[in-house]
Amino acid sequence: MNSESRHPMPDTGDIIERLEPGTGVGLRVCVVDDDEDLRDEVVLGLQASGFSVRGFPGSRELYRGLLHTPCDVVILDIGLPGEDGFSVTTSLKEVSSCGVVLLTSMTSIESRIKGLMDGADAYLTKPVDLRELAATVLSVHRRIATRRPEAGDETESGAPSxxxxxxxxxxxxxxxxxxxxxxxxxxxxxxxxxxxxxxxxxxxxxxxxxxxxxxxxxxxxxxxxxxxxxxxxxxxxxxxxxxxxxxxxxxxxxxxxxxxxxx
Missing domain, CATH: 1.10.10.10 (Winged helix-like DNA-binding domain superfamily/Winged helix DNA-binding domain)
Structure with a gap:
């Protein structure tokens, strides 16, 4: 476990009870964090709100998982072993249309700017209230779902050359x-x-x-x-x-x- 992820989540008992049941029904979420306890808390908390959630300890496991089953939003730690969260964000944006929420203990403005410039759709710091995390995932998904691909250059007739x-x-x-x-x-x-x-x-x-x-x-x-x-x-x-x-x-x-x- 890396030092970046050693931040306990708030006690989830009361929070899970206050999350709207069914809030995330139909939404597929992946949680990537090498801190197993924290990862499990996030997975269980979001599952209690209706999200379909899978957890992974690192980038290799995430990539293998996405090959079999895509997801809508990835919640991603930055301080991962091997390929870090910044690099994973860039990779996901190159090959996938999923949203990316960085969840990290890195609080500097430089880290926030880098994460967002690398393609992250949201940046949250640990510890995070599960209600805020759930709301952020929903907000990111709504933005992603309303995006339409650019059509590229077109001729006067409206068709691509x-x-x-x-x-x-x-x-x-x-x-x-x-x-x-x-x-x-x-x-x-x-x-x-x-x-x-x-x-x-x-x-x-x-x-x-x-x-x-x-x-x-x-x-x-x-x-x-x-x-x-x-x-x-x-x-x-x-x-x-x-x-x-x-x-x-x-x-x-x-x-x-x-x-x-x-x-």
Whole structure:
């Protein structure tokens, strides 16, 4: 357990009783803290208010968990062993649309600014009243749910300008919109844009994981494999949801990925 997380939560007995039953019904929350006692208190407190909550001791466990079951909001300690909460926040915002609430004993304005600039949606300090934490999670989720992706540059006709990279799938000239064969577009994040640009440059070829990671601006020996898998999983789901067409992106076990399109 790191020193950053050794801050007891307020006694949860009375607080849990005063939380509105059903407040968080339908909301999926992950709590990441290497302090097991504190993590369990937060998990139990939010579960008592109807949230669906899972707890993880660190980033690796979180990434594995999100590969199987996504979540709506992550409550994240900063002083984690290995990859710290600042880095995890940045990673989550690259590959996921979930909200991030930093819950930490770091009270300096520099830490607050860094956390928010790295992409956190809220910053709370320990110890925290569970009612405030629950209200913050709900508020963050409402803000995230009302956001709409940017459409990217458009022509005067209102449609994204297209470059025909393949006969079936294509990317806009600036690379920020993926176009499906049915002419529906999907706005891309920065990491998704770099990932797909690399694959479109090697259509129907297997591109190794380390090549894709470096194309996204990361060091292959530092970037966790689970983060790339999370990006791919979210991208597939997003494309299918927004276009109704499955992205022809194939994982090649032990090697990398291949985008299979007509040239």
């Amino acid at each position: 297209i470059t025909q990279t393949s006969a079936t799938w294509s990317m806009s000239i600036d690379g920020w919109v993926l176009m499906a064969p049915n002419a529906l577009g999907v706005s891309l994040t920065g990491s998704e844009r770099l990932f797909l640009t690399c694959l479109f440059s090697h259509l129907n070829e297997v591109v190794r994981r380390e090549v894709l990671v470096e194309a996204m601006g990361h060091r292959a020996d530092y970037y966790l494999s689970h983060r790339l898998d999370m990006l791919v999983s979210r991208l597939r789901k997003k494309v299918l949801h927004e276009t109704g067409v499955a992205l022809p992106l194939r994982a090649v076990r032990g090697l990398g990925f291949s985008l299979t399109c007509m040239r």
